[in-house]
Amino acid sequence: MQKQVEIIKANGEREFFDEGKLRASLLRAGAEDSQVEAVLRHISKELEDGMTTDHIYRHAFSVLKDVQNPRAIRRYSLRRALIDLGPTGFPFERFLAKLFASQGFEVKNDQILQGRCVPHEVDLVAYNENKLVMVESKFHNRMGEKSDVKVALYVKARFDDLSEQLFDYGKARPLDEGWLVTNTKFTENAIKFGVCAGLKMVGWNYPEKGSMRDLIEDSRLHPVTCLPSLTKEERELLLNNDMVLCSQILDSQSKLIELGIKREKVTTIAAEAEALCGR
Amino acid sequence: MQKQVEIIKANGEREFFDEGKLRASLLRAGAEDSQVEAVLRHISKELEDGMTTDHIYRHAFSVLKDVQNPRAIRRYSLRRALIDLGPTGFPFERFLAKLFASQGFEVKNDQILQGRCVPHEVDLVAYNENKLVMVESKFHNRMGEKSDVKVALYVKARFDDLSEQLFDYGKARPLDEGWLVTNTKFTENAIKFGVCAGLKMVGWNYPEKGSMRDLIEDSRLHPVTCLPSLTKEERELLLNNDMVLCSQILDSQSKLIELGIKREKVTTIAAEAEALCGR
Known part of the structure; x- marks a missing residue:
């Protein structure tokens, strides 16, 4: 009663x-x-x-x-919430930018970097005193979709093409790391190649320490799409106005x-x- | 009358x-x-x-x-005929195999080659006394679709990963060339990167001498899909029975x-x- x-x-x-x-x-x-x-x-x-x-x-x-x-529920909703950043990959890129910023990086989205052969569209450039990194963001709309070895291959080739150049971020400097980040998973071969080729690979549950899930939970940087009472329209409204973080x-x-x-x-x-x- | x-x-x-x-x-x-x-x-x-x-x-x-x-008509129908090899890329791969065979190559479809980091699925391996080449075949279902720089990038990275290995085709030997072949066009950046990175690029009308169109017309190896009176069902029947060439x-x-x-x-x-x- x-x-x-x-x-x-x-x-x-x-x-x-x-x-x-x-x-x-x-x-x-x-x-x-x-x-x-x-x-x-x-x-x-x-x-x-x-x-x-x-x-x-x-x-x-x-x-x-x-x-x-709470951990199980939050994990489920978090995984779902990353998917809900779609259907385009842009909110996920902005979300990644905030993750990197929270780690003390200066961050720029959508940069064009000139390589030895061609210019490349780089989703994210992040830099601090110690290093300059390029980040390829691979967003999938369904949990079952994986980033395969072709993605890791083209990121590696892009990194190679950029690797002898100097870029002006904070100071004139070469690239130190190439990252490939996805909201879902990698295929086994993608991981094998990426690791062997020296790429930093971050997926939903890869690597064992420092996965997308860990990064979000450790820093408590949950995306707004975690909030269950948000309607689809409200979600879009927030994302379109650069409100991507719960905080x-x-x-x-x-x-x-x-x-x-x-x-x-x-x-x-x-x-x-x-x-x-x-x- | x-x-x-x-x-x-x-x-x-x-x-x-x-x-x-x-x-x-x-x-x-x-x-x-x-x-x-x-x-x-x-x-x-x-x-x-x-x-x-x-x-x-x-x-x-x-x-x-x-x-x-005849040249204009055949060109139009030839371009259309390449599209009609779809919707999957397999008939186009078999067609390419016959093009390479007609140039005096031994040809194997769907090979798995072990690279330094990972094994790679290679659409076509072609070899003769002088060289061993890997061919990535990129089939598009619409004329307007182009193979972009990401495709050229991953083919380059795959070639790099395979380049220090020896393979047993005729004799133990390294890869000599990496080819990227498409039935439509490449983006400008794809060509720029491919040429700079040393790939052999063949598209519908690229390069100026030796394009897909030239290769077919010079060797008169038109695909069966050129034949206007074939119904869709007959086309499929022929392609499924490995009848891909007009001849x-x-x-x-x-x-x-x-x-x-x-x-x-x-x-x-x-x-x-x-x-x-x-x-």
């Missing part, structure tokens, strides 16, 4: 707490029925008149995090409102963001 | 010559109305009782060849009959083959 508790919405209005709405939001976040009930039992004990929706939702999602196996949501809820997302929905999204990738 | 001439069909039966059938066949061959009329005028003067269908059709097509601009039709009309193509149709096909790629 639901308590009749009056709570305060994000816009300041008062309304009775609606357990159904919270239940739906938790289910959308991927929680199982039993987990949802556990969260609701927990929350209902603490409900008080005058609580804000924001507070209740954030609290509910943080309880969910304790109740469910950007926490830093700029007002931007979401400016973009036309309703205040109440922003509360839900922010609660999910706090639960999934809050610091 | 059509002459009432009794002619002999391929199965030995007699029937009145039907100008309509020949007209349709010439039109299907890509002749324009005025050209068809010119051919029919020419043929009607020479028609005699007791002529065979085979003779009449062959003659009609050879007249057509004189009447129309194979001339050498083995009985095989076509064995494959279930009607005797009369075989006559038409053979006449077209004689006109388009007879020696």
Whole structure:
């Protein structure tokens, strides 16, 4: 039996707490029925008149995090979330740029570098005091799709063509590393060739330490597509406005409102963001 | 006004010559109305009782060849014919094998060659006393599709990976050349890179001497898909039975009959083959 508790919405209005709405939001976040009930039992004990929706939702999602196996769920949703950056590869490239930036690199997207034979379109150039790297980003729309050996081969040939040149990033310098990064997996031969040829290969679960999954979880740089209550339209809206990281949501809820997302929905999204990738 | 001439069909039966059938066949061959009329005028003067269908059709097509601009027509139909080898790339690979064989090479399709880092699937290996070459065949289903620089890059990296190995073709020997062959065109950058990197590049109209078009026309090794009266089903039937060259039709009309193509149709096909790629 639901308590009749009056709570305060994000816009300041008062309304009775609606357990159904919270239940739906938790289910959308991927929680199982039993987990949802556990969260609701927990929350209902603490409900008080005058609580804000924001507070209740954030609290509910943080309880969910304790109740469910957070690592398994987050892994599943994270893998899915990388796919949801599609259908084009551009948001994934911007996402990679932020990953590299978080590691202390200066980052430039879509650079043209002149090789010995031809100019090359390089998805990402990242550099710091110690090194200059080129990154080829290979985005796939389906989890089952793998980057094969041909991709590793052309990245290697491109690196070779660029390897005797000097580039002006911070200072005049040659390329130090060639990276191939994909949101899914590599074929066995792609890995074998890449490793043998000296490329840095990063896939969803490769290498054992430092995979895409590790990089994201260690740095808590989850993409916005992790947030379960975002509709497809909202996802596109955010990605098109360069909001690719979950953490950007926490830093700029007002931007979401400016973009036309309703205040109440922003509360839900922010609660999910706090639960999934809050610091 | 059509002459009432009794002619002999391929199965030995007699029937009145039907100008309509020949007209349709010439039109299907890509002749324009005025050209068809010119051919029919020419043929009607020479028609005699007791002529065979085979003779009449062959003659009609050879007249057509004189009447129309044969080079332009053949080029158009040749370009189209290469596309018609699709939708998969296998018939094009088999066709290339025959082109190389006609130049005096021993040829093997679908070879696995072990490189320094990984094994590679090589579409075609061709060798003679003087050299051993690997050929990457890139088939496109539409004329507008081009092979881009990434293809040239991966072929180069594959060649590099194979280049320090010895292979047993005729004798133990290293690779001498890497070829990239496409039925359509290359992008400008693909050509620039390929030439700079030392690959042999052959496309529909590249290089200026020795393009796919030149190779076919010079050797008169037109693919069966050049024959205008072949239906889609007949085309597939022939390709699936390793009849990829026009000249194979001339050498083995009985095989076509064995494959279930009607005797009369075989006559038409053979006449077209004689006109388009007879020696």
